[in-house]
Amino acid sequence: MKPAPFDYVVPETAEEAVSCLQKYEDDGIEATVLAGGQSFVPLLNMRMARPDVVVDLRKLKTLKYIREEDGVIAIGAMTTKREVEESELIQQRQPLFHASTLEIGHLQIRSRGTVGGSMAQADPAAEYPAVALALGMEMKILGTDGERIVPADEFFITYLTTEIDSTELLTEVRVPVLAEGTGWSFQELARRHGDFAIVGGAVTLRLDGGVCTDPHIVLFGVGATPVRMTAAESAISGQAPSAELFAQAGEQGAAELESPMADVHASAEYRRHLAKVIIKRCLLEATERAGGSVS
Numbered sequence: 001m002k003p004a005p006f007d008y009v010v011p012e013t014a015e016e017a018v019s020c021l022q023k024y025e026d027d028g029i030e031a032t033v034l035a036g037g038q039s040f041v042p043l044l045n046m047r048m049a050r051p052d053v054v055v056d057l058r059k060l061k062t063l064k065y066i067r068e069e070d071g072v073i074a075i076g077a078m079t080t081k082r083e084v085e086e087s088e089l090i091q092q093r094q095p096l097f098h099a100s101t102l103e104i105g106h107l108q109i110r111s112r113g114t115v116g117g118s119m120a121q122a123d124p125a126a127e128y129p130a131v132a133l134a135l136g137m138e139m140k141i142l143g144t145d146g147e148r149i150v151p152a153d154e155f156f157i158t159y160l161t162t163e164i165d166s167t168e169l170l171t172e173v174r175v176p177v178l179a180e181g182t183g184w185s186f187q188e189l190a191r192r193h194g195d196f197a198i199v200g201g202a203v204t205l206r207l208d209g210g211v212c213t214d215p216h217i218v219l220f221g222v223g224a225t226p227v228r229m230t231a232a233e234s235a236i237s238g239q240a241p242s243a244e245l246f247a248q249a250g251e252q253g254a255a256e257l258e259s260p261m262a263d264v265h266a267s268a269e270y271r272r273h274l275a276k277v278i279i280k281r282c283l284l285e286a287t288e289r290a291g292g293s294v295s
């Protein structure tokens, strides 16, 4: 299929892009932003998206960067996943974010698809939103009134829906550097490498005096947004790591899921089962990376 007809504009700057978006909104014209096109172009082609105007961000080279500033890695929204994959700074300073990038689609998709596009798309089975929640990332959003910063736990609202308003642009994703001594794990189960995950998990924890501290356990592919598994986190906080404890945390995490998604790929019950498996595997791996051993 081919897209329905649309007008096409290519702003030169982020400020010009937001003033275009504001003008279209004021005039009652539906405009949608195009970044790498890896999610949006298929929707256009299938006519599931029929905007009046496509605002292409391809000239916004100023939104393509990766740099460290005061313990935070700032990534411009138009940076591709391939650029993240090849960044030594990210490999060394934020290995969890790097590892999750390698699980996104295939090389061709990572070469076109942008970091900002994945956050804005907010697919419930996507890797980056889960990692954003696990790492406490922040999103910088530009509108005609200026910039605002939104923490990840307020950014993802529901299925394919974020805090970004139709007149705004996501301009930067801010990733805290992984603190020394932090163990991490990123795991997902998918039918084939490159597929969206059926269920996946992103975990960080520290070991302090031989007990688990400050655990962050996030699952994705189980609901409309990634979910922080607070009962599982409480179950391991202050406890010495053990296979039995982590299996219990998996049970608690699975019980915590109100109604896991069901679709052609997996039933709700199968997803609940995978949630247990993923939580336990992630906790074992994160403990090892934190320098601990599991009894």
Ligand SMILES: Cc1cc2nc3c(=O)[nH]c(=O)nc-3n(C[C@H](O)[C@H](O)[C@H](O)COP(=O)(O)OP(=O)(O)OC[C@H]3O[C@@H](n4cnc5c(N)ncnc54)[C@H](O)[C@@H]3O)c2cc1C
Pocket: 032, 033, 034, 035, 036, 037, 038, 039, 040, 041, 077, 078, 103, 104, 105, 106, 109, 112, 113, 114, 115, 116, 117, 118, 120, 121, 123, 125, 126, 127, 128, 164, 168, 169, 170, 171, 194, 195, 196, 197
């Ligand atoms: C075969 C295939 C397999 C895939 N597998 C995976 C996978 O395993 N995991 C995964 O996470 N993704 C996967 N994807 C999706 C891919 O990662 C996309 O790159 C990503 O979802 C969107 O990024 P994009 O730059 O292509 O954005 P686009 O497709 O251009 O845009 C996506 C949405 O975000 C909005 N948007 C984009 N940038 C901005 C911005 N700066 N500000 C505001 N709104 C913005 C657009 O308006 C649009 O609504 C797959 C895609 C394909 C085709």
